[in-house]
Amino acid sequence: MSDHEYVPKSKVGKWFNDRLPLLTLGAHLTDYPTPKNLNYWWTFGGILTFCLITQIVTGIVLAMHYVAHADLAFASVEHIMRDVNYGWLIRYIHSNGASMFFLAVYIHIFRSLFYGSYKSPREVIWIIGLMIYLLMMAAAFMGYVLPWGQMSFWGATVITNLFSAIPLVGDSITTWLWGAYSVDNPTLNRFFSLHYLIPFLILGLVVLHIWALHVPGNNNPVGIDIKKPSKDTVPFHPYITIKDAFALLVFMIIFAGFVFFTPNVLGHSDNYIPANPLVTPAHIVPEWYLLPFYAILRSVPDKLGGVILMFGAIFILFVLPWLDTSKVRSAVFRPIYRQFYWIFVLDVLMLGYVGAMPAEGIYLVLARVGTIYYFAHFIIVMPVVGLLEKTDPIPMSISEPVLTGGAEPSLARKVNDKV
């Protein structure tokens, strides 16, 4: 952060800035030196901010018309769809927005995994990001309960029942979560309250996430440390803002395609059947973005074991910066890890697929293999490959590969003295 000397031009500006340096902050955000070689996978931070704001704005409007009561919730959603001006548009943006949010966050996370953005000195950015992801899952899950359709009700029943697996106090905790002896009106009411709260917690964490990012600055596809500012960087504005705007618009075209032309394709048709505690749906499936974890949960024959593994699948990510032993950040220069990376991507996709399938036969076998591999990737592959892999030579600066048309071995130093 090299803009501490910023002085506003106007007197009023100076007076205000001496008391609250918002203008300094603005100048910092404008000038923020950003690696010039960031590819489009780096535009998802901006896209995610857009997603969060969209969810908050549409959510606030929906909350003006929604009624959080077991007898009225379903009807109030239909009221929004039919009688509120553009209610259908706001609701479809909100429901599809959740899916788009997760699509973007998964790309963002997998980008980080590929380019080693979670590694020193960016561990705190990574951990705050994971906390955001956890809160997103909680918000999405509770939001899905609010329309009080069949999948809302039974999804809530399955997920809250997980807590009953905790030894000794499990049943008491579940009853406490429900506010009743089953998923019922008190559950719906508190889920609505929390669903409204969590996005603002996320917003706070996003501020911390960006703050933590601005300390070391962005990682980049080459994964090397760069001098800032230098010929390897560009000011955030206008270079990155315009690029983020372009990527965001492309994203919005896809978003609009879902909202206007297939608004229900990502949801489950059963959720248009009002919640009925007496009728269990044939297959209870969560939204697509939770399916890999659902597959892990169901792959374990023991309930408590399944719950531990499911939460473990997320919490293992928190220690990832210390499981990865490689000194090179970007997978571009890690020929072995790169292959394991794609196998891991495939593994997560496969888990998502079997999560949507009944837990029997070949699907159960696949879920078990997939679960074992998921953990093996972090516990075995990451530390071992990092130690044994012979990495490709990495360039000394970002400009180099651009100027020479490729990383010349003669120009590259040994991996070890670089990082």
Next chain:
Amino acid sequence: MIKFNIKLFILSFLLLILLRPLQSAEMIDPIKVNWSFKGLTGTFDRASLQRGFQVYKEVCASCHSMQYLSYRNLGEPGGPEFSEQEVKAIAASFEIEDGPDSQGEMFTRPGKPSDKFKSPYPNIQAATAANGGAYPPDMSVLVKARKGGANYIYSVLVGYEDPPPGVTLDEGVYYNKYMAGNKIKMPNNLMDGLVEYADGTESSVDQMAKDVTTFLAWAAEPELEERHRTGVKVIIYLILLTTLVYLSMKKIWSRVDTEV
């Protein structure tokens, strides 16, 4: 290269997921109908919606409620678009319970366009009891509440058959090719010539099934036409804006030696 192969594998895996329906139930695929409301610019066939409402009113409404619709919806743009007089007349043909009045008594009066569709039964329990233990579902969002949507509803309506040998049905249960589990408690209510269409269209079973399904598709998604229209405009606008922003981006980035 191995990396290339893995990416290719991931791609084919994604295609497999997309092409394969997610749920494997023991159901046969519903008949695919070329509905007018399909596609990016699809709209409802107005005449079919009006006929469909007639089928609903004269056949389905004796058991199925549509509690989220109001009579006024029948005159709104994008729907059957009955005239104001027609909507008033339709509403007035129903006796609606209202009240309590100033004496605390409930009373009935002719329906108004602002009234919700009158339900055939006072509550779900009454509907269930009167139909041999099977609740005839509310049809307001039925098309959205069934996998396969309009195709599925249409298929069930025309899917009644004699049970294959070896299948025995209980009293009040019927065999339907497209219903999950093939057993349905709703009898086959449609027969040729059942309804006398106001516009003179021949009321074959197939015609009635198509008309009433169109009507139900509109009932579930009354915003569909406006949604499609707005969507086309929004996408065109976004593509134009994206192009402009793309050109601006190229211009701005031409100052540095990096490609975007």
